[in-house]
Structures are given as structure tokens and as C-alpha cells.
Amino acid sequence: MKKVLALGILTIIFIVATVYLRINMDNMELEYTKVEAEVVSSETVQKRVKSKYSTSNITEYDIVVRYEGKDYDLKNAHNSYSYREGSKVTVYMANGKMYANEEGVRTSSPMGIAYFVGLIGSFILFIVTLCVWGQVAQNKKRNAKQS
Numbered sequence: 001m002k003k004v005l006a007l008g009i010l011t012i013i014f015i016v017a018t019v020y021l022r023i024n025m026d027n028m029e030l031e032y033t034k035v036e037a038e039v040v041s042s043e044t045v046q047k048r049v050k051s052k053y054s055t056s057n058i059t060e061y062d063i064v065v066r067y068e069g070k071d072y073d074l075k076n077a078h079n080s081y082s083y084r085e086g087s088k089v090t091v092y093m094a095n096g097k098m099y100a101n102e103e104g105v106r107t108s109s110p111m112g113i114a115y116f117v118g119l120i121g122s123f124i125l126f127i128v129t130l131c132v133w134g135q136v137a138q139n140k141k142r143n144a145k146q147s
Contacts, residue, residue: 018118032094037065076104
């Protein structure tokens with residue numbers, strides 16, 4: 001039972017930390033430059049991913065933009081039809097990378113990465129806590145029947 005309590009407390013700490021990280025991520029000052037870039041290429045790629053149990057289709061958008069004579073892969077694009085070859089688009093440059101929107105800059109920042117690590121950690125801890133709690137409950141039942 002002590003194990004369940006310790007895991008429960010750790011899970012709550014992770015959840016609170018994740019909420020705190022999310023609030024800080026949403027309120028942080030972003031450092032980027034809003035620029036006009038030319039679309040060099042724009043392609044929608046369908047990939048088929050097979051696992052042992054299922055097959056899934058994944059859509060990726062491979063978009064290359066040119067700014068000041070240098071080509072960049074555009075990150076965080078949600079479609080390819082908005083980026084027609086030869087057209088000028090507004091993009092966000094941060095840390096030597098180009099992003100389709102401010103949210104891409106925000107989520108790729110150290111605070112954004114920390115938030116996603118916390119979110120995944122919270123989910124895993126929650127599942128582990130439930131599993132351990134279930135095992136403890138089954139062991140209690142078994143011990144009560146044997147007594």
C-alpha cells in the first residue's frame with residue numbers, strides 16, 4: 001500500500017508540474033523574427049506505417065522555403081495547399097529554423113519540450129499507479145480468502 005501511496009503522490013506532483021509548465025509555456029515571451037519567404041517546394045506525402053496489429057496512414061507536409069538565398073524546411077505546417085510553389089508566405093524564424101506559425105516556435109522551445117515530457121510522464125505514472133493499485137487490491141483479496 002505504501003508503494004501505491006508513493007506513486008499516487010508522485011503522479012500528483014507530475015500533474016501539477018505539467019500544469020505549471022503549460023501555463024509558463026503559454027505566457028513566455030517568444031523570440032522569433034516574422035519574415036516573408038518564398039516557397040521553393042510543397043508536397044504532401046502519405047506514409048503507410050505497419051505494426052504487428054494494425055496499419056496506419058500518416059500524412060506529412062514537406063515544404064521548403066527560401067529566405068535570403070538559403071533554403072529551410074518549414075516546420076509545423078498543417079497543410080501543403082497554403083504553400084504554393086513560387087508564392088510568398090509569412091513564416092517565423094527562430095533559432096535558425098523556420099516555422100509555419102507561432103505555436104511551432106512555442107512548442108519547440110525548451111519550455112515546450114519540458115511540458116511535453118511532463119505530460120507524457122504524468123500519463124505513464126498515472127497508468128503505472130492504477131496497475132500497481134490493482135495488483136495490491138488483488139493481493140489483499142487473495143490474502144483475505146486464504147485467512
